[in-house]
Amino acid sequence: MENNAIEITGLRVVRGHKEVLHDLSLTVPRGAVVGLLGPSGGGKSTLMRSIVGAQIVADGDVKIFGLDAGTPPLRHRVGYVTQAPSVYGDLTVRQNLSYFGALVGADADNVTHTISSVGLADQADQVVDTLSGGQRSRVSLAAAILGHPDLLVLDEPTVGLDPALRDDLWKLFRHFADQGTTILVSSHVMDEATRCDRLLFLREGRILADGTLEEITQDTGTTDAESAFLALARRGEAA
Numbered sequence: 001m002e003n004n005a006i007e008i009t010g011l012r013v014v015r016g017h018k019e020v021l022h023d024l025s026l027t028v029p030r031g032a033v034v035g036l037l038g039p040s041g042g043g044k045s046t047l048m049r050s051i052v053g054a055q056i057v058a059d060g061d062v063k064i065f066g067l068d069a070g071t072p073p074l075r076h077r078v079g080y081v082t083q084a085p086s087v088y089g090d091l092t093v094r095q096n097l098s099y100f101g102a103l104v105g106a107d108a109d110n111v112t113h114t115i116s117s118v119g120l121a122d123q124a125d126q127v128v129d130t131l132s133g134g135q136r137s138r139v140s141l142a143a144a145i146l147g148h149p150d151l152l153v154l155d156e157p158t159v160g161l162d163p164a165l166r167d168d169l170w171k172l173f174r175h176f177a178d179q180g181t182t183i184l185v186s187s188h189v190m191d192e193a194t195r196c197d198r199l200l201f202l203r204e205g206r207i208l209a210d211g212t213l214e215e216i217t218q219d220t221g222t223t224d225a226e227s228a229f230l231a232l233a234r235r236g237e238a239a
């Protein structure tokens, strides 16, 4: 069995005539919660799209569980939640999840359980268009976890959520990881680094750091992710 969920070598991506990912190489171990952190426009979404096979790549190799990203055997093994809601606005939460559940073989009990696990039990019969933004993004998350994917790729899932809900979601991610799911989660909120087993700092299409928070803060002589990121960014500019 492969020890890594994700193995990327020499990835280059061009978007709109501009290279936005420059020769990236990285690995993500199985069962870890890995935070992909960095400023807006740094390439987080593009990297995630490459991992789920939704991005044309100019060069390089992206392997997921030893298979080429985006190939059919990975379809049910990889769950992807983008920043845009990916569920039907005119259906209720339960109707949406029953529909997506039917595609992956999840039964009604699984649907009900998944709705509660993302904290939407009280909204189960509410039409999605009438939910708040944060609630809507949790419906998309619920749809992605219904089939128990081996890899969950989450693009800024906690954006716009209040601290209590953010905390609930991070606990949920940890719960999935404890069950063996690998989680790659992007954020531009540096304090979410403490929730992750490992971190990838991405800036201007390059990996600035890849390691545990402890390793990265030690390497930079700092005490938190934000200062470590700034130190690494300055180091990069000075080089």
Ligand SMILES: Nc1ncnc2c1ncn2[C@@H]1O[C@H](COP(=O)(O)OP(=O)(O)OP(=O)(O)O)[C@@H](O)[C@H]1O
Residues within 6 Å of the ligand: 015, 016, 020, 038, 039, 040, 041, 042, 043, 044, 045, 046, 047, 188
């Ligand atoms: N469709 C597109 N056409 C051309 N350039 C694009 C396109 N989408 C993204 N880019 C550029 O690619 C770069 C990386 O964007 P990306 O969305 O991956 O960054 P990000 O780190 O996810 O940012 P954010 O946190 O704001 O979502 C940016 O410079 C962006 O302007």
